[in-house]
Amino acid sequence: MSRVYNFGAGPSTIPLEVLKEAQANLVDFDGNGLSIMEASHRSAMYDRVHNEAIELIRELYMVPDDYSVLFLQGGASMQFAMVPMNLYMGGKVEYADTGVWSQKAIKEATIQGIEPTIVASSKENGYRNIPKVEFGDDADYCHITSNNTIYGTQYKEFPQTKAPLVVDASSDIFSYLVDWSRVDMLYAGAQKNAGPSGVTIVIIKNSLLDRAKDTIPTMLRYKTHADANSLYNTPPTFGIYMLNLTMKWLKSKGGIEAISKINQQKANLLYDAIDSSNGFYVAHADKESRSLMNVSFNIKDGDAELEVKLVKATQDAGMIGLKGHRSVGGLRASIYNAMSIDGVETLVELMEDFADQNR
Amino acid sequence: MSRVYNFGAGPSTIPLEVLKEAQANLVDFDGNGLSIMEASHRSAMYDRVHNEAIELIRELYMVPDDYSVLFLQGGASMQFAMVPMNLYMGGKVEYADTGVWSQKAIKEATIQGIEPTIVASSKENGYRNIPKVEFGDDADYCHITSNNTIYGTQYKEFPQTKAPLVVDASSDIFSYLVDWSRVDMLYAGAQKNAGPSGVTIVIIKNSLLDRAKDTIPTMLRYKTHADANSLYNTPPTFGIYMLNLTMKWLKSKGGIEAISKINQQKANLLYDAIDSSNGFYVAHADKESRSLMNVSFNIKDGDAELEVKLVKATQDAGMIGLKGHRSVGGLRASIYNAMSIDGVETLVELMEDFADQNR
Numbered sequence: 280m281s282r283v284y285n286f287g288a289g290p291s292t293i294p295l296e297v298l299k300e301a302q303a304n305l306v307d308f309d310g311n312g313l314s315i316m317e318a319s320h321r322s323a324m325y326d327r328v329h330n331e332a333i334e335l336i337r338e339l340y341m342v343p344d345d346y347s348v349l350f351l352q353g354g355a356s357m358q359f360a361m362v363p364m365n366l367y368m369g370g371k372v373e374y375a376d377t378g379v380w381s382q383k384a385i386k387e388a389t390i391q392g393i394e395p396t397i398v399a400s401s402k403e404n405g406y407r408n409i410p411k412v413e414f415g416d417d418a419d420y421c422h423i424t425s426n427n428t429i430y431g432t433q434y435k436e437f438p439q440t441k442a443p444l445v446v447d448a449s450s451d452i453f454s455y456l457v458d459w460s461r462v463d464m465l466y467a468g469a470q471k472n473a474g475p476s477g478v479t480i481v482i483i484k485n486s487l488l489d490r491a492k493d494t495i496p497t498m499l500r501y502k503t504h505a506d507a508n509s510l511y512n513t514p515p516t517f518g519i520y521m522l523n524l525t526m527k528w529l530k531s532k533g534g535i536e537a538i539s540k541i542n543q544q545k546a547n548l549l550y551d552a553i554d555s556s557n558g559f560y561v562a563h564a565d566k567e568s569r570s571l572m573n574v575s576f577n578i579k580d581g582d583a584e585l586e587v588k589l590v591k592a593t594q595d596a597g598m599i600g601l602k603g604h605r606s607v608g609g610l611r612a613s614i615y616n617a618m619s620i621d622g623v624e625t626l627v628e629l630m631e632d633f634a635d636q637n638r
Numbered sequence: 639m640s641r642v643y644n645f646g647a648g649p650s651t652i653p654l655e656v657l658k659e660a661q662a663n664l665v666d667f668d669g670n671g672l673s674i675m676e677a678s679h680r681s682a683m684y685d686r687v688h689n690e691a692i693e694l695i696r697e698l699y700m701v702p703d704d705y706s707v708l709f710l711q712g713g714a715s716m717q718f719a720m721v722p723m724n725l726y727m728g729g730k731v732e733y734a735d736t737g738v739w740s741q742k743a744i745k746e747a748t749i750q751g752i753e754p755t756i757v758a759s760s761k762e763n764g765y766r767n768i769p770k771v772e773f774g775d776d777a778d779y780c781h782i783t784s785n786n787t788i789y790g791t792q793y794k795e796f797p798q799t800k801a802p803l804v805v806d807a808s809s810d811i812f813s814y815l816v817d818w819s820r821v822d823m824l825y826a827g828a829q830k831n832a833g834p835s836g837v838t839i840v841i842i843k844n845s846l847l848d849r850a851k852d853t854i855p856t857m858l859r860y861k862t863h864a865d866a867n868s869l870y871n872t873p874p875t876f877g878i879y880m881l882n883l884t885m886k887w888l889k890s891k892g893g894i895e896a897i898s899k900i901n902q903q904k905a906n907l908l909y910d911a912i913d914s915s916n917g918f919y920v921a922h923a924d925k926e927s928r929s930l931m932n933v934s935f936n937i938k939d940g941d942a943e944l945e946v947k948l949v950k951a952t953q954d955a956g957m958i959g960l961k962g963h964r965s966v967g968g969l970r971a972s973i974y975n976a977m978s979i980d981g982v983e984t985l986v987e988l989m990e991d992f993a994d995q996n997r
Contacts, residue, residue: 283671287678290875295665298673302664306657312642312956314657316834316880319646319959352711352836353857356871360855387855470872475675477711477836477874496719496746498712512715513829515836515874516649521675597671600678 284622286593287600288428288573288613289450290470297474297524297617316517320510328520329510335526339534342482343459347505349481350514350522354468355380355449358479359387362445362464365491365501366420367393373420373442375412376400378427379606384447405607406430408568416441420463426451429604431575431611432568437461443487451572452480453529454616455539463487471572472616474521478514529616538616545614545623546571552627559634563607577609586610589633596629598622643981645952646959647787647932647972648809649829656833656883656976675876679869687879688869694885698893701841702818706864708840709873709881713827714739714808717838718746721804721823724850724860725779726752732779732801734771735759737786738965743806764966765789767927775800779822785810788963790934790970791927796820802846810931811839812888813975814898822846830931831975833880837873888975897975904973904982905930911986918993922966936968945969948992955988957981 285292308315311324318325333348342348351357362384363372373396374385388395396418399410409432414421421440424447426433433451437444443463452467464483470476483501491500503511532538550569553560553576563575578585586609593601593610603609614623644651667674670683677684692707701707710716721743722731732755733744747754755777758769768791773780780799783806785792792810796803802822811826823842829835840860847861856862862870891897909928912919912935922934937944945968952960952969962968973982 281671282666285672285676287676287681290676290678290872293673293676298665298675302661305661305664306654307641312640313644313958314652316657317644317646317649317652319649320835322646352713352716352874354711354871357711357855357857360857364855390853390855392853468872475874475876476679476872477877494749494751496716496723496749498716498719512713513649513827513835515711515834515877517834517876518836518874599672 281597284598284618284625285600286598286612286614286618286622286626288471288604288611289468290476291600291613291615292617293474293521294525294528294617297521297528300524301521315520318516320513320516325516328523329514332519332523332526335523335530336480336482339526339529340453340482341456341459345485346459346482347485347488347501349483349501349504350509350519351479351481351504352477352515354476354479355447355466356383358447358466358481359384360391361499361501362420362422363388363391363393364495364499366443366445366464366487367391368419368490371396371415371418372422373398373414373418374422375410375424376402377409377424377432378406378430380427380447380449381424384422384424401432406432407563408432408565409434412438414438414440414442414444418442420445423447426570426572428573428613429575429606431562431564431570431573433570433572435567443484451570453535454542454572456535469518469522471613474525475518478518478522541620542571542614542616545618545620546574548620548623548627549574549612549614552630556630556634559638560630563609572613572615574612574614575603575607575609577603577607581608583608585637588637589630592633593626593629596625598626598629640956643957643977643984644959645957645971645973645977645981645985647963647970648827649835650959650972650974651976652833652880653884653887653976656880656887659883660880674879677875679872679875684875687875687882688873691878691882691885694882694889695839695841698885698888699812699841700815700818704844705818705841706844706847706860708842708860708863709868709878710838710840710863711836711874713835713838714806714825715742717806717825717840718743719750720858720860721779721781722747722750722752723854723858725802725804725823725846726750727778727849730755730774730777731781732757732773732777733781734769734783735761736768736783736791737765737789739786739806739808740783743781743783760791765791766922767791767924768793771797773797773799773801773803777801779804782806785929785931787932787972788934788965790921790923790929790932792929792931794926802843812894812897813901813931815894828877828881830972833884834877837877837881900979901930901973901975904977904979905933907979907982907986908933908971908973911989915993918997919989922968931972931974933971933973934962934966934968936962936966940967942967944996947996948989951992952985952988955984957985957988
């Protein structure tokens with residue numbers, strides 16, 4: 280079969296060039312006579328890959344010098360627990376609630392016996408927008424989810440806070456440049472914009488590293504991994520290698536500012552198709568909160584039968600992963616960094632034809 | 639360069655057939671038009687890989703029906719913390735100390751405010767043997783490290799316990815059949831006998847799953863992952879795919895009983911070379927505790943200069959990873975399931991020539 284356009288929410292499409300490079304080197308990495316997967320995490324061969332990945336993130340994402348870039352495991356779900364474990368100091372913790380993933384983050388603080396303050400929520404309107412978020416000045420930390428895969432909403436600007444701001448950027452990391460003056464910690468699973476699942480990227484201001492108490496398990500302290508350059512124990516070496524290749528691909532595309540413009544273009548194509556459909560398609564998110572990564576939409580009057588038919592039509596045309604999340608139904612087009620304009624244009628064309636035929 | 643013989647302690651050699659199969663399918667998995675890395679963890683395509691990996695482990699390792707097979711992240715280091723989190727009930731916990739990894743496991747219990755009882759230790763003699771281990775009957779759990787990579791020691795038989803026995807089998811999982819009547823939980827990182835790093839295998843008796851309190855973070859409870867068939871959140875899908883292929887390879891070799899005989903043969907070749915060297919080579923471990931996975935040895939009188947020369951000679955002959963751990967020096971040949979008899983014979987030949995020339 281020829282290559283599909285993969286609009287899945289994650290794990291998601293990886294640049295073809297990256298896959299081909301990994302394939303060419305899979306059995307014999309750069310003529311070393313073994314796969315990168317087989318290399319010791321203490322070897323010179325792996326060390327170069329590891330450190331280059333960190334340097335590429337620093338360079339492309341413009342990470343300030345007083346932040347550490349860590350490679351952990353367990354995904355954002357593990358970070359929901361590690362954030363309060365490491366940053367809570369007995370005071371207030373504040374969360375903005377923009378959907379399922381925010382809720383899960385809040386729940387993990389609660390499990391640890393903390394009573395988080397929810398400063399804002401768009402639950403009442405079905406999480407169709409990013410609410411106005413105002414954090415207090417004296418919290419141990421404040422937490423937001425920058426992009427919400429299910430509802431297709433995204434912050435256009437991070438709130439300015441006095442307290443440390445923690446951002447779950449799982450679904451939009453590396454898709455635009457971050458204003459680090461507003462962000463004290465940012466985390467993301469790699470499986471949307473940075474490679475395969477199994478690697479978690481944490482970028483944290485060094486001044487926050489010392490908060491964790493000695494009663495926290497070694498593996499769950501950010502300081503452990505910062506002190507050891509993410510080599511305290513065996514890291515997921517192949518995943519980090521794929522992340523390295525993905526960062527090189529991103530650099531070859533002109534970096535994050537360049538990709539952010541393409542991301543805007545791709546999103547415009549889709550939202551324009553929705554907005555110009557005379558109400559045949561309806562975006563789930565309010566206009567001012569629309570995500571550039573996940574375009575969630577329904578067919579007029581939530582016509583489930585037509586939605587199923589459209590999903591089927593996309594599959595027949597070589598596009599996968601477009602079925603919407605069960606909580607909002609409809610369709611969802613995830614258009615992360617690695618989704619090409621071609622892919623989006625192909626989808627838009629089909630959507631327009633489908634609307635014409637089924638109006 | 640042609641393929642090296644990789645004697646590294648981990649991440650370590652992977653069967654060439656497995657690497658080639660992964661390579662062939664890396665860009666287009668079984669004609670689906672995408673890589674397995676790009677597939678949603680909720681897709682039928684991935685689901686088959688995931689469940690087949692679990693079934694293969696159950697079949698090959700003869701896991702009883704009342705045990706769950708889990709795929710987690712964070713390696714054995716994370717298990718050192720998760721074991722007491724999940725199994726401690728306020729009573730006694732008992733550990734046997736057979737080296738650095740046992741010590742790390744013990745430390746993580748201590749960090750959680752538990753005072754573990756060390757029922758046996760071979761620290762005094764440089765961890766050259768597995769001591770006689772007798773656990774009490776009323777502990778919440780007992781813990782052993784089945785194989786010790788650094789010192790080259792290994793249990794020949796697991797202790798019989800009344801209390802639940804937890805086995806860190808990171809470096810010898812799948813290398814021999816386990817007597818499950820003696821084991822209540824077993825864990826291992828995949829990167830020695832089961833694939834690349836980034837996947838942790840946990841096999842746990844279901845009756846132990848309910849011990850964990852609600853105050854333990856969701857991701858750190860075994861029950862979370864058992865209830866969700868290790869799909870509570872996005873698992874390390876590519877690593878599990880590689881584990882799947884490695885299990886298929888193991889099956890094609892006749893399964894675990896067959897490979898355990900080959901492992902014995904490989905170890906015999908090396909220990910015979912050491913024992914018949916008239917004292918030129920000295921194994922670190924006492925005879926009755928010798929590991930079939932890691933053969934640690936020195937050159938007579940701990941001649942560091944000659945040891946460096948031998949390591950260099952192995953490298954020149956296309957063998958890597960033989961430098962011993964700094965704490966015992968010398969050399970270490972890790973001969974996991976995927977190391978061929980050819981590889982061991984090549985090493986033995988070189989060792990014999992080297993001894994003749996440098997006696």
